[in-house]
Amino acid sequence: MxxxxxxxxxxxxxxxxxxxxxxxxxxEEKEGVPLWLGRAIHKAIERKIVGDSFDSALIQGMAAINFNQTVPFNDLKFLLNNLPANVQxxxxxxxxxxxxxxxxxxxxxxxxxxxxxxxxxxxxxxxxxxxxxxxxxxxxxxxxxxxxxxxxxxxxxxxxxxxxxxxxxxxxxxxxxxxxxxxxxxxxxxxxxxxxxxxxxxxxxxxxxxxxxxxxxxxxxxxxxxxxxxxxxxxxxxx
Ligand code: SF4
Incomplete structure (x- = not known):
């Protein structure tokens, strides 16, 4: 190491x-909703910053966690909506x-x-x-x-x-x-x-x-x- x-x-x-x-x-350390949500929002933000539309970024975020249904979609949407404007x-x-x-x-x-x-x-x-x-x-x-x-x-x-x-x-x-x-x-x-x-x-x-x-x-x-x-x-x- x-x-x-x-x-x-x-x-x-x-x-x-x-x-x-x-x-x-x-x-083994089992993953849970907080980790999956974090992974999804990071991907969604990344896509939003490089120019994807809001909806497309959301989908990319969910795709990053294989559309895991235990992650509340509305929570992901709420978090992405709170991203400051004009982030570059x-x-x-x-x-x-x-x-x-x-x-x-x-x-x-x-x-x-x-x-x-x-x-x-x-x-x-x-x-x-x-x-x-x-x-x-x-x-x-x-x-x-x-x-x-x-x-x-x-x-x-x-x-x-x-x-x-x-x-x-x-x-x-x-x-x-x-x-x-x-x-x-x-x-x-x-x-x-x-x-x-x-x-x-x-x-x-x-x-x-x-x-x-x-x-x-x-x-x-x-x-x-x-x-x-x-x-x-x-x-x-x-x-
Ligand atoms: S965090 Fe607590 S339960 Fe976990 S290994 Fe350390 S002392 Fe043990």
């Missing part, structure tokens, strides 16, 4: 055990950049919208939060700096459901803070994985961190059993 994304690092930061289940043991720029911009000078660890991601030194990430969440509550946009701003050399990048989260944004202008020092966050976590993960390979106890190296997020965790049962049932624990270790 040498390539990380913000979501992967963030999952590890929140709960190393969940990260281990998801990315190392590759236990490069959509779904992929990047993969070295996080360290040695070029051995990489960060990859997709930037929803980039227009010069401004980037936007669309959110279909039911709660608003600050752009600096996570390192996501700081990291994406760092990526834009690396790619285009902008000294400052305005990054924003746009909450479609509320037509509200949270924005911040990142400079070299705040971009660097985000990069350091990512690099430190990536290095920590690699060191722990090497320790596991050398016979270290993965349960101890990737501890469970209980929080309100446990109620949505697809691995809650495995997590509970791994701590109380040595047979399940052994089974998981052998996976």
């Amino acid at each position: 040498d390539t990380f994304s913000f979501s992967r690092l963030s999952l590890y930061d929140d709960c190393p055990r969940r990260f281990y289940y998801r990315y190392i043991l590759a236990l 720029g490069n959509t779904e911009q992929y990047f993969k950049l070295a996080l360290n000078e040695e070029g051995t660890l990489f960060l990859q991601g997709y930037i929803d919208l980039q227009n010069g030194p401004e980037i936007t990430d669309w959110k279909s969440n039911r709660k608003i939060y600050s752009v600096n509550d996570t390192a996501q946009i700081g990291l994406y701003s760092w990526a834009i700096h690396q790619l285009y050399g902008y000294e400052q990048v305005k990054g924003r989260l746009y909450f479609l459901r509320f037509r509200k944004e949270s924005a911040f202008v990142y400079d070299r020092s705040t971009m660097e803070l985000a990069r350091q966050w990512a690099l430190q976590l990536a290095q920590e993960i690699l060191i722990k994985l090497q320790q596991v390979q050398s016979g270290g106890n993965w349960c101890g190296l990737f501890p469970s961190v209980r929080s309100s997020k446990c109620s949505h965790c697809p691995f809650a049962i495995a997590c509970y059993r791994s701590q109380s049932n040595p047979i399940i624990k052994t089974f998981l270790e052998s996976e």
Whole structure:
């Protein structure tokens, strides 16, 4: 493992055990309506920005999730309708950049919208939060700096459901803070994985961190059993 994304690092930061289940043991994580809705609205917005009509963009959004009937079509329509007018720029911009000078660890991601030194990430969440509550946009701003050399990048989260944004202008020092966050976590993960390979106890190296997020965790049962049932624990270790 040498390539990380913000979501992967963030999952590890929140709960190393969940990260281990998801990315190392590759236990199945079932998808649900919020994820499908997010995928559909991102595709619909992308199509709208490149010039598709509203209806065509909606259809493309639904096609991206194989017309999954559990996703409320009216909700998708509502979210797309809340897209700000006259949005322009490069959509779904992929990047993969070295996080360290040695070029051995990489960060990859997709930037929803980039227009010069401004980037936007669309959110279909039911709660608003600050752009600096996570390192996501700081990291994406760092990526834009690396790619285009902008000294400052305005990054924003746009909450479609509320037509509200949270924005911040990142400079070299705040971009660097985000990069350091990512690099430190990536290095920590690699060191722990090497320790596991050398016979270290993965349960101890990737501890469970209980929080309100446990109620949505697809691995809650495995997590509970791994701590109380040595047979399940052994089974998981052998996976
Ligand atoms: S149930 Fe909670 S503590 Fe256990 S893996 Fe999931 S998020 Fe972590």
